[in-house]
Amino acid sequence: MKNSMKLPQKLMLLGAGELGKEFVIAAQRLGNYVIAVDRYADAPAMQVADCSEVISMLSADDLEAVVAKYKPDFIIPEIEAIRTEKLIEFEQRGITVIPTAAATNYTMNRDRIRELASKKLGIRTAKYDYATSEEELIAVSDEIGFPNVVKPVMSSSGKGQSVVKDKSEVEQAWKYAIANSRGDSQKVIVEEFIDFEIEITLLTIKQWNAPTIFCSPIGHRQERGDYQESWQPAEISDEMILSAQSIAKKVTDALGGAGIFGVEFFITKDEVIFSELSPRPHDTGMVTLISQNLNEFELHLRAILGLPIPNIEQFGFSASAVILATEQLDSIAFTGVAEALSEKDVDIRLFGKPNAHPYRRMGVALAKGNNILEAREKAKRAANQVKIIRND
Ligand SMILES: Nc1ncnc2c1ncn2[C@@H]1O[C@H](COP(=O)(O)OP(=O)(O)OP(=O)(O)O)[C@@H](O)[C@H]1O
Ligand SMILES: NCC(=O)N[C@@H]1O[C@H](COP(=O)([O-])[O-])[C@@H](O)[C@H]1O
Ligand SMILES: [Mg+2]
16 A cells, blocks of 8 residues: 655654654655654754654644644654544544554553453453542552552553552552643553563564564563663563564554554563553664664654565664663753763664753663673663763
């Protein structure tokens, strides 16, 4: 369907963070025209796009205005917090929404994608239920058991998420989830805590006119529900990889369209448990900036434009480690970059976010090594060398 299109295409990116920035670079390399949109000016992807717009992506009117102004060929969501009902309308008007408008609607809220995976497709997930008040959360927590994980149904990067060890922590978990929920949703999901051996992201590339293909699994470590480091390949059995691939194929087929998906799994001693997925490049997939011939952003672009992906070559033991802010800063400078780059097979990306607050991801260190441990150590060492200071 899409494989004889001409270039350039006009791409509208909804969300212009670090993932968008690398995607825009990939799109620009093939000469495409990109409009980067986000809630604030000078966002990372805006710095490399042809033009940019600052709007509320939760506002249908704002979305209508930018789409009417630019008439893009493709709308490519980069974050979850978008008025997805409006995307359905754009799709009906003939604009291609990636991967599909329905998929962005399914994945915007945890409950929708969970119901699809667990109830409709019968895929194994953590035991779960929902609560819409503190009283209900107390009852539901008892039913799921302790420890459990409480998350707002509308949030990402671990915002509002907590591990609840016993009854005494339920009230605090409710308050924290509601205070950090995106939009005005008062609904949380309570999940059985999975004591996994490793968690992985399986980058899954769904194409318009070619079979679904996969990257080598990426292992990752999270703190506060947010990614700290990732590595590829993840040390899991071939049998488990096949099982994860089959689940990823099932879910992405149900969502339809084309593009890359970051499909997250918990791997226990003997089970592969589906967690959630992003219908776009995944933060833990930034390791592919050093680990593959085509990184996850280039793969996303090729899948979107119906360009062939003849092979994905994995270059061996690779890792990424995040560079996080520790304080509130209005203007930023970095030190220690030269020291970090002095080691062989190390690279750094600084995203260019205009301001910082504690735990905000400002950059990432990338490394290759002779084994996974070495690659992880190198990436972490490089990340720790980079310091964020006030630029005055
Ligand atoms: N049921 C669970 N059992 C054990 N750990 C969990 C569970 N749910 C979440 N976690 C931990 O918290 C992390 C973040 O959870 P999840 O992916 O659901 O949140 P998120 O806010 O969507 O994150 P992101 O947007 O970065 O993908 C997981 O990667 C995992 O480390
Ligand atoms: N887990 C999702 C994720 O990593 N998303 C990435 O973070 C940006 C927001 O960063 P900010 O909150 O620092 O503005 C998003 O725009 C996207 O690139
Ligand atoms: Mg996640």
